[in-house]
Amino acid sequence: MAVKEESHRARQAQATKEQVAGAARVLFAEQGYVVTTIAAISEAARIPAQTIYSAFGNKPAILREISRLWIAEADTRRLAQESLALTDPVERMRSAAHWHTRQFETGIDVIRIYQEAARADQRMAAEMQRVWGAREHELALFLQSFAGQLAHDPQRSLDLFLACTTMEIYQLLVLDRGWPIAAYEAWLADTLVAQLLP
Amino acid sequence: MAVKEESHRARQAQATKEQVAGAARVLFAEQGYVVTTIAAISEAARIPAQTIYSAFGNKPAILREISRLWIAEADTRRLAQESLALTDPVERMRSAAHWHTRQFETGIDVIRIYQEAARADQRMAAEMQRVWGAREHELALFLQSFAGQLAHDPQRSLDLFLACTTMEIYQLLVLDRGWPIAAYEAWLADTLVAQLLP
Numbered sequence: 001m002a003v004k005e006e007s008h009r010a011r012q013a014q015a016t017k018e019q020v021a022g023a024a025r026v027l028f029a030e031q032g033y034v035v036t037t038i039a040a041i042s043e044a045a046r047i048p049a050q051t052i053y054s055a056f057g058n059k060p061a062i063l064r065e066i067s068r069l070w071i072a073e074a075d076t077r078r079l080a081q082e083s084l085a086l087t088d089p090v091e092r093m094r095s096a097a098h099w100h101t102r103q104f105e106t107g108i109d110v111i112r113i114y115q116e117a118a119r120a121d122q123r124m125a126a127e128m129q130r131v132w133g134a135r136e137h138e139l140a141l142f143l144q145s146f147a148g149q150l151a152h153d154p155q156r157s158l159d160l161f162l163a164c165t166t167m168e169i170y171q172l173l174v175l176d177r178g179w180p181i182a183a184y185e186a187w188l189a190d191t192l193v194a195q196l197l198p
Numbered sequence: 199m200a201v202k203e204e205s206h207r208a209r210q211a212q213a214t215k216e217q218v219a220g221a222a223r224v225l226f227a228e229q230g231y232v233v234t235t236i237a238a239i240s241e242a243a244r245i246p247a248q249t250i251y252s253a254f255g256n257k258p259a260i261l262r263e264i265s266r267l268w269i270a271e272a273d274t275r276r277l278a279q280e281s282l283a284l285t286d287p288v289e290r291m292r293s294a295a296h297w298h299t300r301q302f303e304t305g306i307d308v309i310r311i312y313q314e315a316a317r318a319d320q321r322m323a324a325e326m327q328r329v330w331g332a333r334e335h336e337l338a339l340f341l342q343s344f345a346g347q348l349a350h351d352p353q354r355s356l357d358l359f360l361a362c363t364t365m366e367i368y369q370l371l372v373l374d375r376g377w378p379i380a381a382y383e384a385w386l387a388d389t390l391v392a393q394l395l396p
Contacts, residue, residue: 159375160385168366177357186359194392 017055021065029109033063033117046083060124063117067131070107074099080142089149097160097189099145104170105181111167113178117180143196151198160195164188200215213255218243219263227307231261231315233291258322261315263331268305272297278340287347288391294340294359295387302368303379309365334360341394358393 023045027036038059042049056062071077079099086092118125136158143150143157150157165188173179173187221243225234227385236257238248254260269275277297282288318321334356341348341355348355371377371385 016323159371159377162369162375166364166366166370168364169361172361172364173357177360179357191393195389 006183013055016051019064020047020052020055021062021069023047024059024062025066025109025113028066028113028116029061031112033059034120038045060117062125063113066113067107068112069125070110074103074106076103080138083142084184089146089197092145093192093197094189097103097185097192100165101170101181104167104174108167108170108175122137144195148194149198150196151194157196161192163196193196199393203261211253214245214249215263216267218245218250218268219260220306221312222243222257222260223264223272223307226261226264226311226314231257231311232318242357250264252301258315258319258325261322263309264311265308268308268384272301278336281340283341287344287395290343291390292387295390298363299368299383299386301377302365302372306368306373347368347396348394350394355394359390362393 014184020041025038027044029038031179032153036059037048041062044050045052052062056065057143079095083092083095083099084093087162112126114128114131119129140158141153143154143161146157152160170184174184176183179193181187218239222234225238225242229238234257236247237248240250241262243250250260254263276295277293277300281297284293312322312326316326332390337359338352338356339383340357341352343354343368346347350358368382372379372382377385
């Protein structure tokens with residue numbers, strides 16, 4: 001009974017956190033991370049400010065929860081694992097275009113919020129550096145899986161991969177120029193293959 | 199005599215403006231456009247604040263002068279004209295990589311200052327939109343010069359050209375990953391040719 005009660009409470013607490021994160025994400029994206037107050041989030045989420053303080057403590061923690069939910073939604077880890085199972089190098093490279101597109105599609109606003117937070121707050125800048133570092137490490141491992149099949153050395157391959165998957169290109173082609181997401185993904189797949197494979 | 203005196207004064211006034219613009223550019227880039235005061239610029243440029251107010255009126259006007267000096271230094275217009283004189287499409291496309299690289303090399307800090315100013319000030323945002331619009335128009339004319347020699351329709355060609363010349367790729371490869379500028383220019387030339395020509 002006590003265990004059941006506890007897990008019910010934990011689920012409820014998580015539901016509250018997600019409700020706060022969802023409302024905060026909209027406000028951060030539309031009005032800016034820096035100017036958005038806990039009071040404004042409280043009003044938008046219809047959750048008392050005191051509950052938000054108890055659940056998160058501060059705005060960076062809310063942003064971390066937004067990020068966690070985004071990564072879960074984009075399902076990048078599973079998609080990246082599936083990529084590694086593909087034996088054909090062209091197919092494997094093309095599949096990387098899929099998880100990158102999925103990441104941008106589900107969370108380019110989250111990256112922008114992080115960028116704004118990092119400009120305003122040195123600790124958030126350090127945190128974003130760590131996240132980018134971890135991403136780079138995963139991409140380096142992904143590229144290692146190609147062994148001798150890449151056109152360039154590991155360093156240049158990674159640089160080119162990062163260049164092709166620059167967020168601003170997604171922003172430009174899909175959000176500013178109106179490309180369908182599938183057209184962007186096809187372009188990215190073709191370009192990664194052309195730039196990285198012999 | 200009077201004419202000579204006047205042209206001497208005009209030269210002196212221009213020299214003062216350039217001195218202010220030079221000092222302001224460093225402060226804007228290092229400390230931020232929004233937080234930099236005319237008083238701080240006055241101190242760094244060793245020009246009385248009153249003289250700066252008389253010469254410029256406000257910060258946006260200083261930023262415009264910084265931008266004008268940058269464009270003059272990058273010499274983009276002349277380089278673009280030279281491109282148009284090249285008859286071989288591959289050579290003409292490669293030469294565009296040169297003026298783009300030159301623009302970034304001499305003024306990526308100026309673009310960043312504009313971006314910050316645009317985030318803080320709607321009029322600066324509108325001004326930046328106009329500048330980008332003018333750039334797009336010039337690029338569209340440049341691509342028109344290829345007539346039937348491009349791999350895609352004019353719209354897609356322009357989109358791809360803009361994607362390849364995304365400032366963030368220069369930032370990534372040259373400033374973050376340490377590529378020599380010549381290596382970036384060679385990569386950009388190869389990539390523009392591969393993406394835009396059949």
